[in-house]
């Protein structure tokens with residue numbers, strides 16, 4: 001039975017919600033004399049033990065009272081609260097954050113009003129949020145911390161203020177049209193159309209037709225929102241300083257010419273970057289050498305500890321730090337370890353600049369690591385083009401890949417519809433080979449990928465998959481054995497740690513195979529892909545796991561099963577049982593060749 005206190009709160013919630021409604025039929029429930037679970041209250045779903053309420057779904061019941069958030073969130077086990085299409089008034093109060101487990105909150109098509117509470121941002125399990133078609137009139141809460149949010153509907157309210165930065169990389173649907181929002185639309189990376197933002201006279205910028213007026217350089221900004229803008233605006237400041245620099249330089253060089261002939265020119269200019277700290281930028285340029293280095297050094301410390309270093313890729317050997325800062329930057333997303341910006345250079349070359357955060361690595365180690373990472377050359381590996389490293393800031397520059405990620409292809413608007421079996425097998429084979437190479441090349445340096453997931457597999461101009469963001473901060477994936485193991489490892493046990501990072505990559509690759517085979521998200525509403533596949537296979541309903549799209553195209557069940565076997569070996573709970581990426585690459589290549597043979601024999 002449900003706890004008495006929770007039951008009492010639910011009865012109160014309903015009393016307020018249905019005030020003014022005619023008496024309900026006798027099967028309505030929602031009274032103190034029956035239990036929400038065993039008493040079958042209308043709209044209530046409980047867990048299998050009938051002990052806790054999991055869902056309340058009361059859509060279209062003509063409820064016309066007010067929403068008592070405090071009472072309903074006494075039910076902390078609540079996962080779904082859906083009250084759409086009623087006439088409910090009142091506000092959503094701060095106490096909504098007590099509903100910690102909520103994954104779905106639907107209150108659209110009601111008469112709710114007032115402020116949206118900041119505490120909404122604490123619902124970090126939230127996947128779907130619908131507050132559309134109400135009278136909410138506050139600013140949008142900052143939901144960027146909810147990285148798993150898939151849909152957000154807030155259209156047809158009176159919301160005002162700017163749009164906070166959302167994590168658009170996972171968002172499948174987003175709508176804030178017909179409100180009073182203003183300011184620039186944050187970078188949506190072509191994932192959303194104008195419809196998502198229309199009907200807000202004060203909004204501007206892509207994908208809306210009206211461009212934003214030129215932005216003035218920042219005056220003193222409040223701390224929270226300033227860091228990203230500093231990155232954008234420091235470009236303008238720098239441009240001014242750069243012109244100044246040229247003038248100064250001309251004067252200085254005139255004097256110096258007489259003294260000595262040197263092929264090294266050193267320039268120094270003070271600039272104000274990041275939180276008003278005085279820093280200086282110096283550039284060293286060697287005649288006849290196409291490598292350029294730019295250093296930002298703190299005036300306070302005076303230590304020459306940081307620089308923008310262009311790596312061996314020929315594409316940007318003339319890239320200058322100024323070019324990077326001057327160019328407009330658009331936020332593409334915020335991952336666990338930093339933000340990603342798209343920067344368009346004057347010559348049209350598009351770069352993706354990753355601004356790393358919270359990585360406690362010394363500048364020396366960081367530089368060494370970048371040099372090593374630069375050695376990996378493979379058509380299916382995306383190397384960084386340049387990096388920048390100072391005490392406060394670490395940037396990595398990649399070429400922008402316009403064709404999106406494997407995650408987008410599988411779970412984006414098309415849901416993998418046009419991603420056929422042959423292509424999926426090819427992607428699996430290419431990625432396996434490239435990952436095997438990364439392991440081979442970097443094993444001795446103690447570097448593995450560290451964060452392998454479908455978001456980090458990008459498609460280049462030729463729609464070839466490329467492994468990106470390797471060798472950075474090691475991220476925990478859902479490989480529990482890895483977590484358990486690393487936490488018990490001694491810190492100095494480097495080779496062991498290395499081994500488990502490599503095995504964690506194999507696990508990550510196994511999960512990518514599962515995504516390719518099932519078309520399902522890795523995590524969704526408490527759903528875990530690996531656990532689900534295991535349970536389906538255990539029940540011997542194996543064919544049920546495959547993506548409907550693959551079944552519909554009559555892909556070879558035999559070969560899908562073979563690939564599934566490889567995936568299951570990769571996600572083996574015990575890391576030592578997992579194959580090496582070399583072995584995986586061979587197994588997948590065999591499956592691919594088998595597929596190609598069968599296609600050519602069918603064609604005959």
Ligand SMILES: Nc1ncnc2c1ncn2[C@@H]1O[C@H](COP(=O)(O)OP(=O)(O)OP(=O)(O)O)[C@@H](O)[C@H]1O
Nearest residue numbers: 169333334335336337340352398399400401405455
């Ligand atoms: N070079 C690139 N070109 C185009 N898109 C990119 C590039 N690098 C990453 N992306 C895409 O931009 C989005 C944001 O990238 P970001 O690296 O910030 O997120 P993430 O990979 O999910 O996070 P993290 O790696 O920090 O865990 C992702 O959807 C990713 O697929």
